[in-house]
Amino acid sequence: MGTLAYRESQxxxxxxxxxxxxxxxxxRIAEFVGSQARRAGLDEDAVYDIQMAVDEACTNSMNHAYxxxxxxxxxxxxxxxxTDFVVSVTDHGRAFDPGTVPEPRLxxxxxxxxxxxxxxxxxxxxxDRIEFSSDKMLGNRVVMRKHRKVRPSGCQxxx
Amino acid sequence: MDARAPNxxxxxxxxxxxxxxxxxxxxxxxxxxxxxxxxxITLDLARVRYLGSSGLRMLLLAHRRQLAxxxxxxxxxxxxxxxxxxQMAGFDQILTIELSPPTDETxxxxxxxx
Numbered sequence: 001m002g003t004l005a006y007r008e009s010q011x012x013x014x015x016x017x018x019x020x021x022x023x024x025x026x027x028r029i030a031e032f033v034g035s036q037a038r039r040a041g042l043d044e045d046a047v048y049d050i051q052m053a054v055d056e057a058c059t060n061s062m063n064h065a066y067x068x069x070x071x072x073x074x075x076x077x078x079x080x081x082x083t084d085f086v087v088s089v090t091d092h093g094r095a096f097d098p099g100t101v102p103e104p105r106l107x108x109x110x111x112x113x114x115x116x117x118x119x120x121x122x123x124x125x126x127x128d129r130i131e132f133s134s135d136k137m138l139g140n141r142v143v144m145r146k147h148r149k150v151r152p153s154g155c156q157x158x159x
Numbered sequence: 160m161d162a163r164a165p166n167x168x169x170x171x172x173x174x175x176x177x178x179x180x181x182x183x184x185x186x187x188x189x190x191x192x193x194x195x196x197x198x199x200i201t202l203d204l205a206r207v208r209y210l211g212s213s214g215l216r217m218l219l220l221a222h223r224r225q226l227a228x229x230x231x232x233x234x235x236x237x238x239x240x241x242x243x244x245x246q247m248a249g250f251d252q253i254l255t256i257e258l259s260p261p262t263d264e265t266x267x268x269x270x271x272x273x
Contacts, residue, residue: 023180030176030209048240055211073264106249118248119212125247 002146003028004073007020014079021062021072021091029058030068033087040085043130050087050146056119057089057142065093065140084128084145092139098132168233169197174206177214185214191222198230203259205236210244222254233257 005018017032019025030051037047037115049089058074066072075090104117124130169192173185192200202218204210222232235257237245245251 023178026178026180027176045240051208052211052244055178055209059211061212063179104248109251111255118215122212122244122247 006032010112014077016075016077018075020070020072021074021093022070023059023062025074027066029074030055032076033078036087037085037146040078040080042085042097042146043149046085046148049126050085050144053123053130053144054087056123057144059094060119061089061091061093061140061146065091065096067094080148083147085148086143086145088141088143090139090141095134095136096132096140097134105118167197168199168201170201170203172203172206175208177210177217179211179213181189182217186217186221187196192222193224193228193230198225198228199233200201200225200230201233202234203236204238204241207238207241210241212248215244215248216249218250218254231255235251 003017003019005016014034015036017138018031019029033051033054034047037050042050058076061072061074062068062070072091072093075088075101077090079086079090098120101117101120104121123142123144127144128147132141133143134140161224171189172190174177175181177185189200200221204254218232218234225232237256242256245254245256
């Protein structure tokens, strides 16, 4: 089962994709985020970064919030404001507190490296700003922002 | 079971997305190769488009397994963005990443695309 809902409105407004919590939907989400990010003017490196951050957030929703069950909903919402391309990922699974996840020890030798915590760590590094919230009504939400180069309307940025 | 020289390199090309969907199947594949006696395994990442934390975890576990068996896991032809991900996670300090340019050698194993 693929995309349940896809809503795209005018440039500068919000676009949303809603899928079932199945990892086979991750590629579809990446494609959606990529096209929205490019339309917002992000360069290819920035597009890759935000795609990865969203991939990690969605994987967390699927594996942890929904504990691997494939019948939950994951909603990915994209929009632009004056300075940033913004993506929020929302689920309605088990409440998640990022403060409970230890940071990976990047300099530990092979035998001591732990398996967990990498996804969250990468998310924080890949975007310019990230905010987590968890609420019984609104679910778990992570909002990620990537700065975009502001350019005069109708022109490409020279970089 | 074929008799293999312990230091014979088996090259496994990987293609596409290396994410939560595909990492488990690749893990099974590498375990099967190890059981078949392949101690020295090289993953060719030239055609990997994306590597996420699921893939990173799998690489860590596979590397530990090879080492525990007296073997080794090497990565080669790592695309720049994938290398950046590995560096961000500190995996360039743990995994062996071959930086030499690609050669025309024939791969001993078939392509794996999950």
